[in-house]
Amino acid sequence: MQESRFRLLTDNGKGLAFVLSSSAPFEPQDLAPLAGRRARVQYRTASGLLAGEAHDITLLDA
DSSP states (O other), rough: BBBBBBEEEOTTSOOOEEEEESSSSSGGGGGGTTOOEEEEEEEEEEESSSSSSEEEEEOOOO
């Protein structure tokens, strides 16, 4: 995690990069407690970015 950028690992070990959308119900400081948790990210590809734009995060292990 770095500011509003974060990276997730898929179940098969592939790393995916995301940028937290300004419309997401999370703030960048809310991301740190999610480390090591299973989550589903709703995102869209953003033109000009190598990362997806994350609009929502749902914890799967809650």
